[in-house]
Amino acid sequence: MDIKSLVSQLTLEEKAGLCSGGDFWHTKAVERLGIPASMVSDGPHGLRKQDQTGDHLGVNDSIKAVCFPAGCAAAASFDKDLIGRMGRAIGQSCQHEQLSVVLGPAVNIKRSPLCGRNFEYLSEDPYLAGEMAAAYINGVQSQNVGTSIKHFAANNQEHRRMSSSSDADERTLREIYFPAFETAVKKAQPWTVMCSYNRINGVYASENRWLLTDVLRGEWGFEGYVMSDWGATADRAVGVHAGLDLEMPASGGVNDRKIVEAVRAGKLDEADVDLACERILNIVYRYVENAKPDTPWDLEAQHALSAEIAAECMVLLKNEEGILPLNKGDAVAFIGEFAEKPRYQGGGSSHINSFRTTSALEAAEGLNVTYARGYDALADAATDAQIAEAVAAAKAAKVAVVFAGLPDAYESEGYDRKHMRLPECQDRLIEAVAAANPNTVVVLYNGSPVEMPWIGRVKAVLEGYLGGQAVGIATVKVLFGDANPSGHLAETFPLRLEDNPSYLYYLGEGNVTEYREGVFVGYRYYDKKKMDVLFPFGHGLSYTTFECSGLRLSADSIRDTDTLTATVTVKNTGDRAGKAAVQLYVGASGGEIIRPVRELKGFEKVALQPGESRDVAFTLDKRAFAYWCEQIHDWHVETGDYTVEIGLSSRDIRATAPVRVESTVRLPAHYDANTIFMDLKKDPKAMAAIQPMVDAISAAFAPSGDETDAAKDAVSDEMGMAMLNYMPLRGILSFAGDKVPEGFIDQLLSQLNN
Ligand code: BGC
Numbered sequence: 001m002d003i004k005s006l007v008s009q010l011t012l013e014e015k016a017g018l019c020s021g022g023d024f025w026h027t028k029a030v031e032r033l034g035i036p037a038s039m040v041s042d043g044p045h046g047l048r049k050q051d052q053t054g055d056h057l058g059v060n061d062s063i064k065a066v067c068f069p070a071g072c073a074a075a076a077s078f079d080k081d082l083i084g085r086m087g088r089a090i091g092q093s094c095q096h097e098q099l100s101v102v103l104g105p106a107v108n109i110k111r112s113p114l115c116g117r118n119f120e121y122l123s124e125d126p127y128l129a130g131e132m133a134a135a136y137i138n139g140v141q142s143q144n145v146g147t148s149i150k151h152f153a154a155n156n157q158e159h160r161r162m163s164s165s166s167d168a169d170e171r172t173l174r175e176i177y178f179p180a181f182e183t184a185v186k187k188a189q190p191w192t193v194m195c196s197y198n199r200i201n202g203v204y205a206s207e208n209r210w211l212l213t214d215v216l217r218g219e220w221g222f223e224g225y226v227m228s229d230w231g232a233t234a235d236r237a238v239g240v241h242a243g244l245d246l247e248m249p250a251s252g253g254v255n256d257r258k259i260v261e262a263v264r265a266g267k268l269d270e271a272d273v274d275l276a277c278e279r280i281l282n283i284v285y286r287y288v289e290n291a292k293p294d295t296p297w298d299l300e301a302q303h304a305l306s307a308e309i310a311a312e313c314m315v316l317l318k319n320e321e322g323i324l325p326l327n328k329g330d331a332v333a334f335i336g337e338f339a340e341k342p343r344y345q346g347g348g349s350s351h352i353n354s355f356r357t358t359s360a361l362e363a364a365e366g367l368n369v370t371y372a373r374g375y376d377a378l379a380d381a382a383t384d385a386q387i388a389e390a391v392a393a394a395k396a397a398k399v400a401v402v403f404a405g406l407p408d409a410y411e412s413e414g415y416d417r418k419h420m421r422l423p424e425c426q427d428r429l430i431e432a433v434a435a436a437n438p439n440t441v442v443v444l445y446n447g448s449p450v451e452m453p454w455i456g457r458v459k460a461v462l463e464g465y466l467g468g469q470a471v472g473i474a475t476v477k478v479l480f481g482d483a484n485p486s487g488h489l490a491e492t493f494p495l496r497l498e499d500n501p502s503y504l505y506y507l508g509e510g511n512v513t514e515y516r517e518g519v520f521v522g523y524r525y526y527d528k529k530k531m532d533v534l535f536p537f538g539h540g541l542s543y544t545t546f547e548c549s550g551l552r553l554s555a556d557s558i559r560d561t562d563t564l565t566a567t568v569t570v571k572n573t574g575d576r577a578g579k580a581a582v583q584l585y586v587g588a589s590g591g592e593i594i595r596p597v598r599e600l601k602g603f604e605k606v607a608l609q610p611g612e613s614r615d616v617a618f619t620l621d622k623r624a625f626a627y628w629c630e631q632i633h634d635w636h637v638e639t640g641d642y643t644v645e646i647g648l649s650s651r652d653i654r655a656t657a658p659v660r661v662e663s664t665v666r667l668p669a670h671y672d673a674n675t676i677f678m679d680l681k682k683d684p685k686a687m688a689a690i691q692p693m694v695d696a697i698s699a700a701f702a703p704s705g706d707e708t709d710a711a712k713d714a715v716s717d718e719m720g721m722a723m724l725n726y727m728p729l730r731g732i733l734s735f736a737g738d739k740v741p742e743g744f745i746d747q748l749l750s751q752l753n754n
Contacts, residue, residue: 001285007277009033015273016259018280019240020247024054027100027246027284038284040148040192040227040248044104044120044136045070045086045345045468046352047093054249056230057414058351065093066302066469067345067352071106072447073313073465075122075490076540078581079605080135082312087139087147089302094145096297100287101146101192105133106350107180108155108196110448110491111521112502114417116158119346119447119466123490124522125537126176127600130183137188144290146191146283149184151229153177153211154515155196158416159507162231165199168515173200174628174635175519178215185220191283192224195244197232199511204234212243225279230349237262241269245276299355307358307470307477312579314478315463315487316541323439323459325481325543326399329368333393334361335433336374336403336426343377343405343445344471348413354469360403360443363476370397374433375425377407382425387432394437401479402430405445405464416507420497422450430454443475449493452534463487481543486579486605488540488649492522495534501525523650524596538583538600538649544574544610548582548646551655559662560637564620568646568655570606571613579607584618585645585653586625591638593627598645620644625661632667639663671752673730673745680729686752690729696736697724 007015014030022028022037029037042048047065048058068074068086077083094102106117110124122129137147154166154177168177184190195205195212205211206228216222225245233239233247236255240262247255262268316324326332340361345352361371372393375382394400404426411417421427434440434457441460444450445467452461462485464475477483494500501517508514520528523537547570554565570580584602588595602618622637629636639662647653669683677694680686687694701720729748732740 003278003281003285006033006281007274010277012260012263012270015277016256018277019245019259019273020256021250024249025050027280035281036284036288038100038287039098040101040103041099042349043102044106044350046090047097047102048350048352049097049099056349058348062353064355065352066299066306067354068306069310069313069468070119070345070447070466071122072119073310073467075128075132076315076465076487077313078488078603079312080131082309083132084135084139086309087136088142089305091140091143091145092295093297095143095292095295098291098293099145100284101148102140103148103150103194105136105147106150107133107184108151109177109180109521111156112500112506113420113449113497114506115156116411116416117413119411120350124492125490125600126179128490128603129180133180133184134187137184137190141188141191145287148192148194148227149181149190150194151196152181152193152205153196154200155198157507157513158414160511162197163511164508165202165512166515167201167512169518170630171628172515172518176521182220185216185222189223191286193222193226194229195226195232197229206232206244207234207238207242209242217243225283237268240276241272245279303356303470306468307473310467310471310474311477311483313465313467313487314474314485315489316485317461317463317535317539319541320459323399323441324479326479328480330398332369333397333400334364334369334371334403335390335393335400336429337377338403338405338445339371342471343407343466344468345466346412346447347408357469359472360475363472367480374429380407380423380425382429387429390429391432391436394433397437399439399441400433400437401441401443402433403443403445404430406447406450411447417448420449420451427453430458434458445471449491451496455534484543484576484578486540486542486581488538488581489535492526492533492537493535495532499531519596524599527597527650536649536651538647540581542578544572544576544578546580546648547571547573548654551646551657553644553657553659557660559664560622560625561664564659565617566620566644567615567617569613569615570608572608572610575610577609579605580648581605582616583647585647585650586620587643587645588638589641589643591640593638595627598650629667636665636667637661637663671749674728676726676728678725683752689748690732693732693736693739696739697732700735
């Protein structure tokens with residue numbers, strides 16, 4: 001299809017019309033020219049295709065579909081292939097259901113454990129979020145349907161989500177809040193991007209030309225169309241110029257007319273409208289020309305796939321005395337309503353109408369398992385009788401497994417959590433059960449970290465997250481050893497909410513939220529502060545053990561234009577097959593830039609039989625060592641020493657190797673009379689010119705060596721050096737005035753600055 005010529009045949013009114021949805025879920029058709037409508041649908045972890053009344057809150061019904069593990073769980077797999085498989089399955093469902101685009105992945109950074117939508121998001125770490133998002137997108141799009149990576153950008157709270165401004169400095173945006181989008185665009189070219197509701201440094205994402213055009217398209221090379229989040233459009237004409245192609249869902253024609261008026265009034269270039277139409281139609285036709293409505297959608301097979309994926313996402317947080325896996329013959333008490341009715345997805349636009357749900361209780365059929373309800377999730381309460389029944393069940397069993405987690409009301413799209421605790425009745429239940437039976441295991445179904453005041457009194461904790469409709473199957477497989485847990489935390493579990501770096505500023509004041517913790521989000525903060533955490537980023541146990549050894553780098557010194565290969569040997573040293581999530585971190589040692597201790601720059605999931613070992617290689621390029629330099633508005637590597645670390649969590653580093661990286665870029669320097677000597681020293685020309693004066697000043701500050709000159713000797717070498725280092729250039733007038741020729745400083749500065 002020749003899209004340009006098609007657009008040239010459209011009237012201005014038709015073009016303006018194409019820039020907003022025809023209804024809640026469709027782009028507009030133009031019958032006169034045979035342009036079809038195309039349908040989009042939520043997303044991300046399955047289809048929420050609505051046939052009847054549309055809504056973006058997950059309220060009205062949608063077709064029966066398969067709910068895969070939500071983002072919080074999927075990311076914990078640390079497995080790109082796995083999330084790619086999930087994407088392919090979702091892409092096939094889209095083809096079957098004639099959807100051009102599924103609205104996901106949702107990749108906003110988990111700045112605080114309180115964000116109501118963390119369950120949908122992937123990680124506190126931008127590298128992990130980006131790699132997993134790219135894998136999901138490549139999976140979906142391999143089926144010739146599109147994705148909509150969302151919500152671009154810095155949409156990290158639900159509170160005032162349609163008006164709040166996320167105020168962050170350039171470096172923080174570039175290092176923390178943008179890379180998941182950047183990586184996805186560069187590695188997977190999503191067909192569409194969804195801009196967020198919020199403002200960024202005062203400007204609505206939907207009107208932000210820097211964001212949607214300069215960065216997204218200009219720098220990263222995005223080729224698809226940008227759609228608004230549902231109702232995120234403010235000034236539509238400004239939005240068109242900014243690069244917001246499609247307004248969703250629609251404005252009843254009001255904004256279409258505004259586009260026409262703006263063009264007629266000379267306030268908006270018609271070429272901007274043409275461009276938006278071209279981008280939208282490119283994608284509409286990419287779908288139409290590749291549509292395969294006869295693609296089968298095997299719900300049963302996807303239910304099984306969902307169970308398989310969920311098992312790979314579960315994170316074994318604690319396993320004292322190897323209490324897990326359980327023996328199949330043992331008497332086990334399942335306690336807690338979530339054993340019978342699992343919470344496996346979150347509330348809001350991602351809410352899927354599952355065709356089937358399998359609970360752990362159902363999946364445990366045939367095993368020696370009893371059940372006590374323990375609490376009532378909907379009522380958020382436990383009666384004394386329920387607790388007594390649970391205690392009796394725990395006493396009668398060899399092992400008590402308490403199913404706990406967050407009820408629907410605790411976390412959802414649309415609002416944030418108020419605290420980081422489990423419901424009080426569940427904490428009480430766990431304490432009571434643990435007091436009754438020393439062999440207590442806790443299974444958690446929640447979308448975001450919780451505090452665990454009882455952690456010292458239970459033997460094991462299995463974090464199941466919101467694992468999708470087949471989570472019960474996965475849970476039983478892991479509990480009883482038919483699957484070996486291999487999930488790792490994609491976020492830190494702090495000991496208490498107050499430890500979180502965003503705690504002081506989260507949610508902000510009125511419509512402004514300042515991101516004052518800067519780049520120190522998640523483990524970047526906890527590690528820098530050497531703080532104890534409940535469970536660190538990257539943590540996850542297995543029923544087997546792994547060894548990482550022989551870390552070798554392809555060079556011990558590189559330039560920032562080179563790549564570096566790091567290879568490590570990973571061995572399964574236990575007696576069960578298992579999967580290791582090998583993590584590579586890079587840290588800058590020394591240097592002037594304030595940086596995290598370590599940052600994730602590579603990860604691989606490796607399956608190993610008992611005794612088997614394998615080499616895992618990672619390639620690191622400039623980005624692995626760079627920080628965002630606001631001076632040059634670009635990535636920059638400080639020349640210096642770096643550390644490459646291999647770990648099985650951010651706090652379980654198994655091997656370390658140093659590498660020196662030389663920068664090939666010299667930061668432009670500007671000198672004035674207030675430039676201090678320390679900075680002048682970086683420029684050999686400057687130092688040569690002022691050396692005689694420096695010598696004179698040094699002599700004045702140097703210790704005399706004369707025993708009678710006590711005052712002068714009190715000035716140590718170090719102090720003298722500091723005096724000189726921090727002295728501005730103008731200081732040479734004060735301290736070496738007789739050696740400074742007239743006009744010297746001005747001449748020197750004009751010479752240096754040219
Ligand atoms: C959500 C999006 C979703 C859209 C359509 C919005 O409220 O923020 O993530 O895709 O609704 O349901």
